[in-house]
Amino acid sequence: MSVKQDKIRNFCIIAHIDHGKSTLADRIIEKTGTLTEREMQAQVLDNMDLERERGITIKSQAVRIIYKAKDGEEYIFNLIDTPGHVDFNYEVSRSLAACDGAILVVDAAQGVEAQTLANVYLALDHNLDVFPVINKIDLPSARPDEVCKEIEDVIGIEAMDAPRISAKTGLNIEDVLEQIVEKIPAPAGNPDAPLKALIFDALYDSYKGVMVFCRIKEGTIKVGDPIKMMATGASAQVAEVGYFGAGQFIPCEELSAGMVGYFTASIKNVADTRVGDTVTNANRPCAEALPGYKKVNPMVYCGIYPADSARYPDLRDALEKLQINDASLHFEPETSLALGFGFRCGFLGLLHLEIIQERLEREFDLDLVTTAPGVIYKVHKTNGEVIDLTNPSNLPDPSEIEYMEEPYVSAEIMVTKDYVGSIMTLCQERRGNYIGMEYLEETRALLKYELPLNEIIYDFFDALKSRSRGYASFDYELKGYERSELVKLDILINHEMMDALSFIVFKDNAYERGRRMCERLKGEIPRHLFEIPIQAAVGGKIIARETVKAMRKDVLAKCYGGDISRKRKLLEKQKEGKKRMRQVGNVEIPQEAFMSVLKLDED
Amino acid sequence: MRNNLELYVHIPFCVKKCGYCDFLSFSCDEHTQGKYADALMREIKAYGARMKDYTVSTIYIGGGTPSWLDENKMSEILDTVYTSFQVSKEAEVSMECNPGTVTAAKLEQYRMAGINRLSIGLQSADNEELKILGRIHTFEQFVKTYELARNAGFSNINVDLINGIPYQTCDKFLRTLQKVVRLKPNHISAYSLIIEKGTPFYERYKSDALKQEAGMPTDVLPTEEEVCRIYKMTQEYLDKAGYIQYEISNFAQPGYECIHNIGYWTRENYLGLGLGAASLIENVRYANTADLYEYMKEPAKNRTADEISRKAQMEEFMFLGLRMKEGVTRERFFREFGIPIDGIYHAALEKLKAEGMLMIREGRIALSEKGADLSNYVLAQFLID
Numbered sequence: 001m002s003v004k005q006d007k008i009r010n011f012c013i014i015a016h017i018d019h020g021k022s023t024l025a026d027r028i029i030e031k032t033g034t035l036t037e038r039e040m041q042a043q044v045l046d047n048m049d050l051e052r053e054r055g056i057t058i059k060s061q062a063v064r065i066i067y068k069a070k071d072g073e074e075y076i077f078n079l080i081d082t083p084g085h086v087d088f089n090y091e092v093s094r095s096l097a098a099c100d101g102a103i104l105v106v107d108a109a110q111g112v113e114a115q116t117l118a119n120v121y122l123a124l125d126h127n128l129d130v131f132p133v134i135n136k137i138d139l140p141s142a143r144p145d146e147v148c149k150e151i152e153d154v155i156g157i158e159a160m161d162a163p164r165i166s167a168k169t170g171l172n173i174e175d176v177l178e179q180i181v182e183k184i185p186a187p188a189g190n191p192d193a194p195l196k197a198l199i200f201d202a203l204y205d206s207y208k209g210v211m212v213f214c215r216i217k218e219g220t221i222k223v224g225d226p227i228k229m230m231a232t233g234a235s236a237q238v239a240e241v242g243y244f245g246a247g248q249f250i251p252c253e254e255l256s257a258g259m260v261g262y263f264t265a266s267i268k269n270v271a272d273t274r275v276g277d278t279v280t281n282a283n284r285p286c287a288e289a290l291p292g293y294k295k296v297n298p299m300v301y302c303g304i305y306p307a308d309s310a311r312y313p314d315l316r317d318a319l320e321k322l323q324i325n326d327a328s329l330h331f332e333p334e335t336s337l338a339l340g341f342g343f344r345c346g347f348l349g350l351l352h353l354e355i356i357q358e359r360l361e362r363e364f365d366l367d368l369v370t371t372a373p374g375v376i377y378k379v380h381k382t383n384g385e386v387i388d389l390t391n392p393s394n395l396p397d398p399s400e401i402e403y404m405e406e407p408y409v410s411a412e413i414m415v416t417k418d419y420v421g422s423i424m425t426l427c428q429e430r431r432g433n434y435i436g437m438e439y440l441e442e443t444r445a446l447l448k449y450e451l452p453l454n455e456i457i458y459d460f461f462d463a464l465k466s467r468s469r470g471y472a473s474f475d476y477e478l479k480g481y482e483r484s485e486l487v488k489l490d491i492l493i494n495h496e497m498m499d500a501l502s503f504i505v506f507k508d509n510a511y512e513r514g515r516r517m518c519e520r521l522k523g524e525i526p527r528h529l530f531e532i533p534i535q536a537a538v539g540g541k542i543i544a545r546e547t548v549k550a551m552r553k554d555v556l557a558k559c560y561g562g563d564i565s566r567k568r569k570l571l572e573k574q575k576e577g578k579k580r581m582r583q584v585g586n587v588e589i590p591q592e593a594f595m596s597v598l599k600l601d602e603d
Numbered sequence: 604m605r606n607n608l609e610l611y612v613h614i615p616f617c618v619k620k621c622g623y624c625d626f627l628s629f630s631c632d633e634h635t636q637g638k639y640a641d642a643l644m645r646e647i648k649a650y651g652a653r654m655k656d657y658t659v660s661t662i663y664i665g666g667g668t669p670s671w672l673d674e675n676k677m678s679e680i681l682d683t684v685y686t687s688f689q690v691s692k693e694a695e696v697s698m699e700c701n702p703g704t705v706t707a708a709k710l711e712q713y714r715m716a717g718i719n720r721l722s723i724g725l726q727s728a729d730n731e732e733l734k735i736l737g738r739i740h741t742f743e744q745f746v747k748t749y750e751l752a753r754n755a756g757f758s759n760i761n762v763d764l765i766n767g768i769p770y771q772t773c774d775k776f777l778r779t780l781q782k783v784v785r786l787k788p789n790h791i792s793a794y795s796l797i798i799e800k801g802t803p804f805y806e807r808y809k810s811d812a813l814k815q816e817a818g819m820p821t822d823v824l825p826t827e828e829e830v831c832r833i834y835k836m837t838q839e840y841l842d843k844a845g846y847i848q849y850e851i852s853n854f855a856q857p858g859y860e861c862i863h864n865i866g867y868w869t870r871e872n873y874l875g876l877g878l879g880a881a882s883l884i885e886n887v888r889y890a891n892t893a894d895l896y897e898y899m900k901e902p903a904k905n906r907t908a909d910e911i912s913r914k915a916q917m918e919e920f921m922f923l924g925l926r927m928k929e930g931v932t933r934e935r936f937f938r939e940f941g942i943p944i945d946g947i948y949h950a951a952l953e954k955l956k957a958e959g960m961l962m963i964r965e966g967r968i969a970l971s972e973k974g975a976d977l978s979n980y981v982l983a984q985f986l987i988d
Contacts, residue, residue, distance in 0.1 A: 553831035574983040
């Protein structure tokens with residue numbers, strides 16, 4: 001199949017979360033007839049169960065669409081969907097690298113939000129041409145004129161002729177399609193040059209091996225070509241090439257410069273494929289690799305353990321499989337006294353952590369125990385050595401520590417005037433440093449703070465939403481490290497230290513946290529035949545204590561008419577409860593307890 | 604040799620359902636009661652024909668409030684049992700009754716119908732507590748019923764008590780025991796109040812029950828410590844009064860243990876007749892439908908059958924048998940299952956013995972005092988993975 005380069009448009013849709021990105025994608029697919037109505041299901045591109053349930057896009061997805069434009073020509077659109085949440089900036093970044101342009105969706109009622117800005121800047125960084133679309137004009141609260149002006153003022157891109165649409169009802173979608181043809185540049189690149197393709201995603205198929213999603217920048221790839229991954233050095237022979245239908249892979253003869261598609265090459269070793277790597281022809285390699293992506297570093301770490309220790313190899317296997325199309329996921333083996341063998345895993349943020357945890361549980365049927373998430377601390381030792389601390393248990397003895405540093409972020413919070421006060425209070429409580437405030441318009445302000453990352457990873461986003469009645473939006477980037485007074489809080493259960501429950505905390509908060517942790521654990525740990533003290537300690541000094549009293553007496557019901565099935569159920573429940581527990585010393589601890597540190601701020 | 608069979612007959616009717624009760628019972632009109640009794644008799648006949656090889660050793664008529672049913676119907680039901688089954692001459696024939704639902708004439712008729720043991724649901728001798736429980740009678744009405752029963756010639760009477768009632772203290776329950784013991788019933792059962800899901804009490808006391816279970820201070824229910832004190836006091840007081848605790852919650856004068864109940868703990872064959880009744884026959888467990896109209900349409904048909912695996916039989920042998928004061932014997936385990944008990948439960952027995960939960964002496968395994976307090980914990984150890 002030969003496709004003229006000037007008839008191809010590779011683009012993505014970027015937006016703040018909830019501004020209707022996935023709905024617009026659905027509508028584009030529907031309008032171009034890629035899917036029959038019967039096949040059309042809401043949010044076609046969000047094909048992970050999890051994405052549909054949460055209404056968010058986690059993984060990038062791509063689809064090829066054929067559009068007959070008003071000029072009478074047929075165009076091929078490669079639409080690459082991108083996630084909207086701040087945690088998935090990295091995913092956005094790699095999708096953008098496969099595109100030549102981007103549609104910016106802005107909610108006609110909400111206007112420009114923190115993520116709108118962040119995503120536009122990301123797109124501009126990748127030299128993409130961006131055009132705006134005003135969505136949700138069917139809402140009574142829509143104010144498209146103001147929002148257009150806001151886009152021009154705040155972002156500085158032309159917005160007066162932005163299509164005003166309702167992705168929900170399908171209103172004015174044609175305008176968007178026409179503007180894709182007009183405003184998004186056709187790809188460049190010489191199809192006869194040596195192959196140079198950028199890997200922007202991959203997934204593992206148990207029959208075909210790794211499926212590599214790529215954008216061909218130069219040259220051509222076809223079945224039988226010997227290929228080489230430039231960074232990993234792995235080589236293989238192409239078994240299949242193809243492009244993305246809606247929800248399916250459609251094989252084709254070749255992919256040439258400017259096209260987006262996939263190939264398989266019986267790659268069984270997951271580690272051979274690295275997103276961001278350049279694929280070239282082994283016999284006729286290109287001179288140099290593409291710049292790839294800026295490597296992203298995880299910001300949040302936690303321990304993940306299989307609830308059933310026999311499933312440790314399954315967990316490793318699952319993490320490896322998730323990592324091929326989620327390069328931002330890091331993991332390395334670790335052991336815990338309380339939890340056995342597991343992995344210390346690094347994530348972009350707490351949502352990313354939750355998503356991975358849920359995917360592991362659903363897609364791989366694993367039962368997990370997760371320890372409290374933490375950030376990376378820098379420990380400056382007295383001998384001049386500096387270590388990156390991702391696991392609190394590895395904190396050196398205090399006598400060896402000169403000082404510690406913790407990561408800070410620069411945060412931008414956009415909020416309506418009425419909630420400025422309560423949001424400032426929140427930032428203050430979270431040890432934030434006020435940097436400044438700008439009014440974007442009369443009613444909305446942009447607050448700038450520097451906050452310790454540690455203070456925002458648990459529940460900052462939720463707190464922000466509840467204190468602003470959902471009106472605040474939030475974006476942050478890592479600023480760097482600052483010296484801080486930090487201590488390790490240890491938890492002792494029945495006088496034994498639970499390594500999996502230790503965490504690093506700001507010194508002044510240690511007492512309060514320790515006290516609440518003990519209270520929380522008291523509610524989680526069932527009573528035993530003996531009394532169990534729960535203690536919080538800093539540097540060997542006990543700062544809080546609770547006690548789980550010993551069991552004394554069961555109440556006994558009448559056994560009615562020989563119906564013993566009820567009694568059996570009661571006993572089975574008691575026994576089943578035990579199975580979900582971890583035996584540490586002579587104490588049985590429910591797995592939920594290891595997550596309890598997360599819930600400290602709930603009440 | 605003919606096999607023993609115990610019969611349980613369920614009468615699911617009550618004048619008014621108590622707030623804590625989650626048994627299968629409800630109030631209904633006389634006409635439906637009559638139709639139910641007819642269906643029950645059809646079921647009795649059907650099973651009587653099928654179970655010719657068994658001798659009935661005990662009959663237990665429970666409820667609901669069986670004494671609310673018309674006494675002529677009750678006689679008819681028992682007559683049907685006698686003509687349909689081979690009933691032993693010495694059979695223990697119990698019936699539950701509630702204070703205020705019987706007269707001298709009614710009791711006389713029960714005697715004539717062959718009932719030789721009455722179980723009277725008193726629950727508490729404190730009229731305030733009776734009101735909290737939602738009982739329809741007072742203590743004075745109970746005494747009257749009790750005296751009528753004695754006068755009618757009932758020489759084997761049980762009194763049912765509940766402890767752990769909201770606001771109850773050890774002293775209050777002691778007064779109940781004193782008042783009851785003064786009347787010299789032959790048997791006393793003392794269960795704890797359980798806040799069961801689906802009852803009005805659950806809505807009322809749910810959170811308090813959770814606090815109690817967690818050993819925390821409670822609002823109206825006695826704390827776990829208080830429940831524990833009540834239990835100990837009950838044991839001591841009834842022991843002094845000449846009652847032997849032969850099972851976790853049951854006390855009897857020598858020779859007055861409830862044979863029917865012991866049958867449940869020793870896994871005798873029993874046939875449950877009536878709405879929702881459960882049976883155990885040659886290691887198959889049956890349960891009748893709990894749907895009244897389905898039952899009345901085809902009383903001997905709508906029941907489910909579950910064969911009990913060998914593993915489950917062993918589990919039941921242990922967790923039912925250990926409810927009895929004298930526990931279980933190694934010898935009987937071997938006789939039933941053909942392997943030594945240690946072949947299955949060595950680890951559990953050792954662990955529980957080390958924890959002081961069991962007394963193991965001369966081939967007999969029984970709960971210790973501590974084990975009886977924490978029986979759910981102990982019994983759960985005998986479930987096999």
